[in-house]
Amino acid sequence: MADKRRVIGKALRKVDAAAKVTGATKFADDLAFPRMLFCKLLRSTQPHARIVSIDTSAAAKLDGVQAVLVGQDLPIPFGILPVSQDEHALCIDKARFIGDPVAAVAALTEEAATAATDLIRVDYEPLKSIASAEEAVEHPEPRIHDYGDRGNFHKLIDLEFGDANAGIAEGDMVREDLFFFEGSTHLPMEQHAAVAMWSPDQKLTLWTSTQTPHYVHRALAKVLELPAARIRVIATPNGGGFGGKSDPFNHEIAVAKLAMITGRPVKITLTREEVFYCHRGRHPTLMWVRTGVKKDGAITGMHFRSLLDGGAYGSYGVASTYYTGALQTVTYHIPCYHFQGARAFTNKAPCGPKRGHGTPQPRFALEVHIDKIAEQLGIDPAELRLKTLVPANSLTANYLRVGSMGLGKCIAKVVEGSGWKQKFRKLPRGRGVGLACSSYISGAGLPIYWNNMPHSGVQLKCDRGGGVTVFCGSTEIGQGSDSILAYIVAEVLGIDPFDIAVVTGDTDLTPVDLGSYSSRVTLMSGNAALQAAERARQILAVHAAKKLEIPVDRLSFAERRVYDAKDPKRGMSFAEAVQSAEAAEGTIGTVGSYTPPMSAGKYRGAGVGPSPAYSYSACVAAVDVDPETGIVRVPTIWIAHDVGRSINSAAVIGQVEGSIYMGLGEALMEEMAYRGNRNVVHKIPSLLEYKSPTTLEMCDVITYLVEDPDPNGPFGAKEVGQGPLLPVMPAVANAVYDAVGVRIDEVPITPEKVLKALRKKQKGEPGRHGPESFPDIPWPEPMRVPTPWEGGDGKAVSPGRPAITAERPH
Amino acid sequence: MLRLPFFTYLEPKSLADALRMKADAGPDAMFVAGGTDLYPNMKRRHQEPKTVISLMGIPELRRVESTTLGACLTLSELTARPPDRLTAAVSTAARLVSTPLLRNMGTLGGNLCLDTRCNYYNQTYEWRKSIDFCMKKDGHICWVAPSSPRCWAVSSSDVAPVMVAIGAEYRLLGPQGERVVPAGRFYHNDGINYLTKQPDEILVDVRIPKPNGWDAVYHKLRRRGSFDFPVLGVAVWIQWNRKTVADARIVLGGVASYPQEVPEAGTALRGGALSDESIAAAAEEAYRPSKPMDNTDFDLSWRKQMTRVYVSRALQQLRDRRTTPGLDV
Amino acid sequence: MTSESKVKIALAVNGEPTEIAFAPHKTLLEVLREDLGLTGTKHGCELGECGTCTVLLDGTPVLSCLVLGLACAGRTVRTVEGMAQGGKLHPLQDTFADLGAAQCGYCTPAFLLAAEALLAANPKPTREEIKDALAGNLCRCTGYIKIYEAVELAAARMRGEKAEPTTESLYGR
Known part of the structure; x- marks a missing residue:
């Protein structure tokens, strides 16, 4: 079976590339049907208000208007997490941010639908609005939601692994730092769109630009009170996702309901401004960290606090909050660790999972914190990191199981490639280099809603003509997931990937895959595809071997042939192999599925952080800082990424470069800005004023692929879509310090902040810009979990506070 | 999708036709050149002309003669000219406007007459409703300076400061005939009334001063x-x-x-x-x-x-x- | 409101004479996508702030979201659908596909057309010239690098050179 790999690792064209470059790919807004109506949502103009009344009568009478919906028409709440079912398709009694949808219209044209929304009169009774997490801490009332841990806290977490205070006290040095990470948004080039169709046999079909058709399917069934069997969700190829299309959305439910009412297809395409209101992007996060270290850099203990500004709804927020504390432990050995995290509700667009989900913020804090520690200890920051690496195949203090671990190799690559030793602290003023590392999950160990079914399923059908069709619920968002399925099946069956038809993201046709999030697809759907393909190969092999009169284990599958490895001329075409198997057994189809290994942690909250495999990255950023203006430019980034094994190296590099791009935007300019003093309105919901780097800001990227195959990944593959983003922000911050000697403990690192810090330094004050304090938060009693080296078994010894009551709105 | 409102679109072939069409259509009509400023404004309902009169089909507006630049030259056409000292700064400014695509569409005249900008104003109708609108459109208060009697929207043209600095002259044609205005007197420090040009006047061309050191x-x-x-x-x-x-x-x-x-x-x-x-x-x-x-x-x-x-x-x-x-x- | 009478114009789309009737306030973007069914042209803001709706108008790249359909009477329009000929990809399409310059593919038609116009004017652009020419098109997936490499490779092939992607570009260092 140990054939030379013909597909895996090669830089092949993606299976959807030709459609993408010819404009043939049909995105959701490209769909049109006869008699199709257009939907428009009326959104709240108040950040926090009771809805006293809504008068839709004038809108309903407008020429061309076919239906108008308000909140009462869709009273059942939904939300991505079972613990945060706090959204309604249209606000019922309360609007929670400017942009919250309150009514929906379906009309013959988009123009008529827009005109109709203008005619809807909403009478609001304004409530005090909450513009920031700090304000939410200060003002438990009025509560934005009537559920959550306390006041305007959505979630409060306190987890302690070992005695962190005692551990920290053992350090030769203790360092404390504060950091702030501003919110940012995904900004996919495709604005969300959806088309719903209702058929007279009571079946609903929804085409939508979603990363998670399975969760949309569940939400529709719940809110519309339809049997799931009567609902078909088709995820159209996403014109960029990055996490922003991972929740079930108001507009998806609204068009579905409007299609049911009118019996006609209904389409909605959000405007760019509305995409900002969908958001679910990076949580603005304030962080405090305290670490004890030995003189040689060994960490003796760490205490980390985070305060997340969640925006108006739950979304993935509970998971995001746990993620701000989970992955600190998988890079550098931390023997005892205390994490406290809080998520506040505010009257802004809801935050959620953006590329790196909850981990870029703490990673920024940690990597800048380590840079400061290294300087204080007089150790090169690359050396310090190398000395403290978590070993491969080990368990962390918080019970994350690290498998393959290529971070050491990654650091070596970028240190060598960037000329780190010749540059660090040696460049002329204004120029600098900075180093940072990171790690990310290859899919989450637990599903979003509790169940013990597989996370990914694949069905495979072999055609007697030699073609193969792969069916999988995974969703192509540009990352190449359709291609991964084809490559893996092609490798196992020895056929050309382009002989394979890939059918994905369709709840009627494909087995469930949980969706394109958490960097889970290559590993999970890849493993499912691998299993299905190996099962098909076994079936084909039995009959081919019989026909060739050789033992099964002498067969090779390659170049569309099945043949005797010892005598390659002796064999048959792949199509003939399918035909003999089909003649003997009937139609040839197999299934494969994947369930991640059990997590080692058994404490409450242990569900966030475990993954079948962790990717690792190391990054060196070069910066030029203009000391007169504070303007920072990044000419080059060197990045090494431990992807386990590349399934397609060109696609891996594409993910690395794209991650660097998005990280660079977050590092230097991207910001979800609100005007707290002007009704908490989003300051800049446009592609012009939300600053996404252009070709002229993008840096050169020198990519090194480190391949440290992980036994849990298909062919050893780990994730690449998110991890390489994480080290960019801290590497740039550390490089700015190297260049001009000031610490910007906050992203984005804007010229204003750099110049302020430089001015302070000139005056003899600390050359730093960043947060000054962390508010007092009513943390619950910590849940104490003994570490593995204290003999712990992954369970908590003290329960912490009582389990959250399942308070739900309505 | 953001769409344009309904309006009548006219394409005069001469300056005289353009002036006549404007006179016929009255104050609800506006001239448009490249459309890169007006059309987004119309989509966001800042400017709501019922009639739009395109100047792009008028040959006189696209002329270049030594030191005279027609107002409807696109910014790309302006930067494509071989650089000389005379127009180097104009060319630099034009090349720094927006993007290559927008410079292929936007014109010299359009940039010189660019609507003042403000991030309380350059927002959709729905957004502006959330702040109860602003003085420049549909509201009463300038949110930039709430006690101010005037609008503080910002002149955001790249080429205009150069024209004012070098002392260029703008030739305008209106129902009353032609007049030449020094660039420095073409602009007002008022976010709403930011041009001395009358709505029914057309900016025809710009004369750059002769080289004399x-x-x-x-x-x-x-x-x-x-x-x-x-x-x-x-x-x-x-x-x-x-x-x-x-x-x-x-x-x-x-x-x-x-x-x-x-x-x-x-x-x-x-x-x-x-x-x-x-x-x-x-x-x-x-x-x-x-x-x-x-x-x-x-x-x-x-x-x-x-x-x-x-x-x-x-x-x-x-x-x-x-x-x-x-x-x- | 819904019964605005249509106007009819003649223009050439991807080399074919086309007559089309549409509501007079429609932009070229809307006419292409909704009235001609050419959905290869995408949109990301409809305000001229992203470059996603780029098409070639008389050979010049412009934003179709800010061009009136009516203003296109008698003119030639080229969209991504016109690039492949006889079932064969344009060299730019080939290199975009091979290098992974298209990830989600949404901004791709715009980049292809802007790049095609660049190469028509400048068959051997430097990396800096490519960046300048594409500075009006946003892409959130690729970080642009694979796009530059694809344009460079296609340019070389269009000049008749026998060019292949670099190893670093496909396999890293």
């Missing part, structure tokens, strides 16, 4: 090297008399509702060589009246501080150009 440069500050409007533009014009500054004008863009000339800064330069001291003095003079408001990208105090840096750099460039042989572009 002057030089000019333009420096632009913005977040990204593309797309972004200036948050500060610095246009500097110097009339050289051998190595001495005979006369100078410093004009700031992006800090007021019009291209703001700072006469004190010019005075600080007059009569001497461009020394480090005179440059610093002029930069200081320009810094003082520069009053950016909180309605564009970036923090306003930083933008004000940048006036000093950018004016100094512009002057240094002019000095380098004067003293470096062979750089006579």
Whole structure:
């Protein structure tokens, strides 16, 4: 079976590339049907208000208007997490941010639908609005939601692994730092769109630009009170996702309901401004960290606090909050660790999972914190990191199981490639280099809603003509997931990937895959595809071997042939192999599925952080800082990424470069800005004023692929879509310090902040810009979990506070 | 999808036709050239003409004659001309406008007449409703300065400050006939009434002063090297008399509702060589009246501080150009 | 409101004479996508702030979201659908596909057309010239690098050179 790999690792064209470059790919807004109506949502103009009344009568009478919906028409709440079912398709009694949808219209044209929304009169009774997490801490009332841990806290977490205070006290040095990470948004080039169709046999079909058709399917069934069997969700190829299309959305439910009412297809395409209101992007996060270290850099203990500004709804927020504390432990050995995290509700667009989900913020804090520690200890920051690496195949203090671990190799690559030793602290003023590392999950160990079914399923059908069709619920968002399925099946069956038809993201046709999030697809759907393909190969092999009169284990599958490895001329075409198997057994189809290994942690909250495999990255950023203006430019980034094994190296590099791009935007300019003093309105919901780097800001990227195959990944593959983003922000911050000697403990690192810090330094004050304090938060009693080296078994010894009551709105 | 409202679209083939169509359609009609300013404004319902009269089909507006530039030349056409000292600064400014695609569409005249901008104003109708609108459109208050009787939207043209600095003249044609206005008197420091041009007048062309020893440069500050409007533009014009500054004008863009000339800064330069001291003095003079408001990208105090840096750099460039042989572009 | 009478114009789309009737306030973007069914042209803001709707108008790249359909009477329009000929990809399409310059593919048609116009004017652009020419098109997936490499490779092939992607570009270092 140990054939030379013909597909895996090669830089092949993606299976959807030709459609993408010819404009043939049909995105959701490209769909049109006869008699199709257009939907428009009326959104709240108040950040926090009771809805006293809504008068839709004038809108309903407008020429061309076919239906108008308000909140009462869709009273059942939904939300991505079972613990945060706090959204309604249209606000019922309360609007929670400017942009919250309150009514929906379906009309013959988009123009008529827009005109109709203008005619809807909403009478609001304004409530005090909450513009920031700090304000939410200060003002438990009025509560934005009537559920959550306390006041305007959505979630409060306190987890302690070992005695962190005692551990920290053992350090030769203790360092404390504060950091702030501003919110940012995904900004996919495709604005969300959806088309719903209702058929007279009571079946609903929804085409939508979603990363998670399975969760949309569940939400529709719940809110519309339809049997799931009567609902078909088709995820159209996403014109960029990055996490922003991972929740079930108001507009998806609204068009579905409007299609049911009118019996006609209904389409909605959000405007760019509305995409900002969908958001679910990076949580603005304030962080405090305290670490004890030995003189040689060994960490003796760490205490980390985070305060997340969640925006108006739950979304993935509970998971995001746990993620701000989970992955600190998988890079550098931390023997005892205390994490406290809080998520506040505010009257802004809801935050959620953006590329790196909850981990870029703490990673920024940690990597800048380590840079400061290294300087204080007089150790090169690359050396310090190398000395403290978590070993491969080990368990962390918080019970994350690290498998393959290529971070050491990654650091070596970028240190060598960037000329780190010749540059660090040696460049002329204004120029600098900075180093940072990171790690990310290859899919989450637990599903979003509790169940013990597989996370990914694949069905495979072999055609007697030699073609193969792969069916999988995974969703192509540009990352190449359709291609991964084809490559893996092609490798196992020895056929050309382009002989394979890939059918994905369709709840009627494909087995469930949980969706394109958490960097889970290559590993999970890849493993499912691998299993299905190996099962098909076994079936084909039995009959081919019989026909060739050789033992099964002498067969090779390659170049569309099945043949005797010892005598390659002796064999048959792949199509003939399918035909003999089909003649003997009937139609040839197999299934494969994947369930991640059990997590080692058994404490409450242990569900966030475990993954079948962790990717690792190391990054060196070069910066030029203009000391007169504070303007920072990044000419080059060197990045090494431990992807386990590349399934397609060109696609891996594409993910690395794209991650660097998005990280660079977050590092230097991207910001979800609100005007707290002007009704908490989003300051800049446009592609012009939300600053996404252009070709002229993008840096050169020198990519090194480190391949440290992980036994849990298909062919050893780990994730690449998110991890390489994480080290960019801290590497740039550390490089700015190297260049001009000031610490910007906050992203984005804007010229204003750099110049302020430089001015302070000139005056003899600390050359730093960043947060000054962390508010007092009513943390619950910590849940104490003994570490593995204290003999712990992954369970908590003290329960912490009582389990959250399942308070739900309505 | 954001769409245009309904309107009537007319394509005159001559200036006379254009004026007649405007007269017929009345105050609800507007002229359009490249459309890159007007159409987004119409989609966001800032400007709501019932009739739109395109000037792009009028040959006279697209003429170039030595020092005269037709108003409907696209910005790309302007930058594609071989650079000479005469139009180098104009060309630089034009090349710094927005993106290559928008420069293929947007025109010289359009940039010179660009609607003032403000991030309380350049928002959709629904967004503006959330702040109860603003003085410039549909509301009563200027949110930038709520007690102010006037609108503080910002002049965001790149080319206009250069035209004011070099003393260009604009030729306008209206129902009353033709008039020529110095660029400096074409603009008002008022976010709403920012042009002295009447709505029924057409900007026909721009005359650049004859070469007689002057030089000019333009420096632009913005977040990204593309797309972004200036948050500060610095246009500097110097009339050289051998190595001495005979006369100078410093004009700031992006800090007021019009291209703001700072006469004190010019005075600080007059009569001497461009020394480090005179440059610093002029930069200081320009810094003082520069009053950016909180309605564009970036923090306003930083933008004000940048006036000093950018004016100094512009002057240094002019000095380098004067003293470096062979750089006579 | 819904019964605005249509106007009819003649223009050439991807080399074919086309007559089309549409509501007079429609932009070229809407006419292409909704009235001609050419959905290869995408949109990301409809305000001229992203470059996603780029098409070639008389050979010049413009934003179709800010061009009136009516203003296109008698003119030639080229969209991504016109690039492949006889079932064969345009060299730019080939290199975009091979290098992974198209990830989600949404901004791709715009980049292809802007790049095609660049190469028509400048068959051997430097990396800096490519960046300048594409500075009006946003892409959130690729970080642009694969796009530059694809344009460079296609340019070389269009000049008749036998060019292949670099190893670093496909396999890293």
